[in-house]
Amino acid sequence: MGTALGYSALWLAHGAPNAQVDTIESDPEHVRIARQHCIDYQMSNRVHIHHGDALTVLDGLDPNAYDLGFFDGLAPTPQLVSGLYQRLRTGGVLVCANLTLGPHNADDLLADPDAWLAHSFGETAIAVKR
Numbered sequence: 289m290g291t292a293l294g295y296s297a298l299w300l301a302h303g304a305p306n307a308q309v310d311t312i313e314s315d316p317e318h319v320r321i322a323r324q325h326c327i328d329y330q331m332s333n334r335v336h337i338h339h340g341d342a343l344t345v346l347d348g349l350d351p352n353a354y355d356l357g358f359f360d361g362l363a364p365t366p367q368l369v370s371g372l373y374q375r376l377r378t379g380g381v382l383v384c385a386n387l388t389l390g391p392h393n394a395d396d397l398l399a400d401p402d403a404w405l406a407h408s409f410g411e412t413a414i415a416v417k418r
């Protein structure tokens with residue numbers, strides 16, 4: 289979740305040559321750039337970019353189906369993390385980045401590029417679905 293330029297989605301697809309990658313992005317310009325990168329690196333057949341809000345898109349993805357979930361949106365919320373977790377198969381791994389951004393100060397940070405660029409996005413959490 290959080291495609292932006294498609295950088296991490298492309299690396300995941302590169303590292304797992306038999307995998308299909310579903311990735312979610314709400315910003316239309318980011319979707320356009322990421323789709324172009326997938327074309328440039330011949331990954332459009334394995335990297336599927338879903339344009340929309342993550343919670344809505346996640347509703348349409350199969351539950352209990354994915355080996356790996358990766359949160360790289362801006363601020364993780366319990367609903368988003370839970371939505372990703374529900375899509376994992378048992379034994380699937382959830383990686384959640386940007387923990388120190390927090391849902392309450394994300395808007396303030398993003399309004400100030402100097403603060404945003406200097407802020408440590410900090411901790412990443414990893415969980416295995418039981």
Ligand SMILES: C[S@@+](CC[C@H](N)C(=O)[O-])C[C@H]1O[C@@H](n2cnc3c(N)ncnc32)[C@H](O)[C@@H]1O
Nearest residue numbers: 290291292293294295296313314341342360361
């Ligand atoms: C830190 S960037 C992701 C970087 C990306 N993983 C890459 O490799 O380029 C976060 C992205 O999450 C997107 N985003 C934030 N909240 C979202 C949401 N609720 N639904 C979909 N995309 C969201 C933002 O538009 C932004 O492009």
